[in-house]
Each structure stands twice: as structure tokens, then as C-alpha cells.
Amino acid sequence: xxxxxxxxxxxxxxxxxxxxxxxxxxxxxxxxxxxxxxxxxxxxxxxxxxxxxxxxxxxxxxxxxxxxxxxxxxxxxxxxxxxxxxxxxxxxxxxxxxxxxxxxxxxxxxxxxxxxxxxxxxxxxxxxxxxxxxxxxxxxxxxxxxxxxxxxxxxxxxxxxxxxxxxxxxxxxxxxx
Amino acid sequence: xxxxxxxxxxxxxxxxxxxxxxxxxxxxxxxxxxxxxxxxxxxxxxxxxxxxxxxxxxxxxxxxxxxxxxxxxxxxxxxxxxxxxxxxxxxxxxxxxxxxxxxxxxxxxxxxxxx
Numbered sequence: 001x002x003x004x005x006x007x008x009x010x011x012x013x014x015x016x017x018x019x020x021x022x023x024x025x026x027x028x029x030x031x032x033x034x035x036x037x038x039x040x041x042x043x044x045x046x047x048x049x050x051x052x053x054x055x056x057x058x059x060x061x062x063x064x065x066x067x068x069x070x071x072x073x074x075x076x077x078x079x080x081x082x083x084x085x086x087x088x089x090x091x092x093x094x095x096x097x098x099x100x101x102x103x104x105x106x107x108x109x110x111x112x113x114x115x116x117x118x119x120x121x122x123x124x125x126x127x128x129x130x131x132x133x134x135x136x137x138x139x140x141x142x143x144x145x146x147x148x149x150x151x152x153x154x155x156x157x158x159x160x161x162x163x164x165x166x167x168x169x170x171x172x173x174x175x176x177x
Numbered sequence: 178x179x180x181x182x183x184x185x186x187x188x189x190x191x192x193x194x195x196x197x198x199x200x201x202x203x204x205x206x207x208x209x210x211x212x213x214x215x216x217x218x219x220x221x222x223x224x225x226x227x228x229x230x231x232x233x234x235x236x237x238x239x240x241x242x243x244x245x246x247x248x249x250x251x252x253x254x255x256x257x258x259x260x261x262x263x264x265x266x267x268x269x270x271x272x273x274x275x276x277x278x279x280x281x282x283x284x285x286x287x288x289x290x291x292x
Contacts, residue, residue, distance in 0.1 A: 028235075035210060035231045038257070042211035045253060061218065063226020072232035 006055040010040055017065035024073055032072060036062065087113045091170050094126055094162040097133075101126050101162055113173060122169045129161020188225075195223060196233055197276070200242060200261060200269040207260040209248070210234065234259060242268055 017036060021029045040058055047054035062068070069075075086107055094104030105123050108114060114122065136154040195217070202213055214230045217223055224230060237243045242265035247255045261269070 031235065032231060035234075035257075036228060038254075039211050039214065039227070039231070041253065042256075043215075061226075062228035065228070067226050068228035068232065071229035072235070 003051060006052045009052065009055045009059065013040075013059050013062075013065065017068065020066045020069040021072070023075060024069065028072070032068070036068065084113075086111050087169075087173060091166040094122075094166040094169075095160075097129070097159060097161065101129060104162065104165070108169060114169060118169065118172045122165050122172075125165035125168055126162055128164070129158060132157035132161060191223065191225075194276075195230075196237060197269060197272045198223060199230070199233065199237065199259075200265050201273075203243060203259060203261040203265070204269070207246075207258040209250075209256040209258045211256075213259060237265070241265075 014033060014037060017033055018029065021032060024032065039062065040055075043058040043061075044054055047057060049057070090104050090107035090111060093100045093107060096104075105126055108119055108122050111119075132154045136151060136158060139151060139154065198217060198220075199213065202208065202216055208216075210231065213234075214224075214227045217230060218227045234243070238245060238259075241262055243259045244262055246258050246260065248258050250256045
């Protein structure tokens, strides 16, 4: 029996653990692997038998890597994000200028279906719709002529201004399903 | 081997109670991870895989029921020690009281004579 073989058993075990923990946050995964590695080292120092037998005993007692990860956080399949009427209503409302943007953002913020990051991006996108409107207002106050192509474009942009936000949030929901 | 349903119930029961056993083991002072895990795993029927204790320790730390620190070891690399916080001690005391009541109630029903 070589120590090399024993080392390989440990390496195999740790890479199985790493694979099983792929869905964990990076720092969380690194910490878990470090803890298990520490445990194996401490346990081997206490084992009476040496080499492969000792390693096998220690790993056996630790249990399957998948089970350890399961105890940390169940695999993503079990993690269901609620998608309901509130989310659909929020996206539809976001398309309506002004009042819709406000209520839409409020509904997005209340919803639990989006992460905080998604909520921030959705809100920022919705707020962007104000830009063409303000530009239009400024342009209008300076020029007498109405209906220039530029103004029409700005008008269209602010009317559909809520769409990017609604689309983005909708796509994020579909990715979670 | 127990039937599947029994096994499931017992594993849920275990999951809920083992963390308080960890807190209880820390009552006497700071311990390092490996020592803690070994002590739990020798208790019959409490822990099936030693590795599952580590995620539990992380959870306890996140909930601020325990804190950790590193200490030099005489043999080998530094070790991560776990220590009970005041909140942890409080949680443990609450659980111990409730558990005694719970256990007595379940025992009373389980051992009640039929009829």
C-alpha cells in the first residue's frame, strides 16, 4: 500500500465534494472544502491504522460528499422561486408610462420572485424611461417647431420606455423556472 | 432497517435537534471542529455522517449562536475553534426547557395503555 494511493482517495473525495457543491456560493464552497480537508487531516493523525485503510475509514465516517452538500443547501432543483399574479401584473404595469412605472416598480420591490440585484437592475431600467421624456420636454421648450423626426423618436422612446425593464424581469423569471 | 417513512421522520427530527446538541457540547468552553464532530458521532443514532456537521456549524455561526477563532495546535496546523455566544447560550436554555416538555409529552402518549 502506498501513501500515494491514500492521497488519491482523499483527492478524489474532495473533488467529488467540489463538484457536488457547484451550486454553493464560491466563498461558501471554498470554506466547506477547507473544513472537510482539515477534518480529514486531523482524523488521519488520530487513526491507528496507516495508509489506505485509515483514509477509507475516515472518509466512510464523513459520509458521501453529496450528503454533506445537501446539509449545507439543497440542490437548486428543490429551490422554487414563486412566480405568480403579482409578477405578471408588475411586468404589464411597467409598460404603462408614469403611473405604470411607479406602480410597476413598487410591485417588483414587493415581490419575492426576484433577487435584490434583479430588482435593482429592473428599477434602473424603468427609471431610464424618464430620460427620453425629460429630453423631449427640454427640446420642446426650446424649439417652436413640432413633429420633427427627433421629437417623434423621443416620444416613441418614452412611451415604450418601460419595456426593457419588463422584458428583463420576465427573462429573469423564465431562467429561474 | 426502518421503513422509509420512519427514516424520513427521524432524519427531520435529528436535523432539528443536532444543532442544539452542538451548542450543548460547547457549554463547557471552546472546542475545535474535529473534536466536536467526533464527540457527536459517537453518540448512538444522533449523526449518520460526520461531514454534515460542518454545514451545521456554519449555519450556527451565521445565526451568531457561535463564534469561531483560530488557535495554534501542538501537533499540526492551527485549528478553528468554536465558542458559544450569549445568544447561543440563551437559545440552548430555551430549547432545553421546551425539549423536556416535548419529550415528556411524546413519551406519555407513546407509552399510554390502549383502551
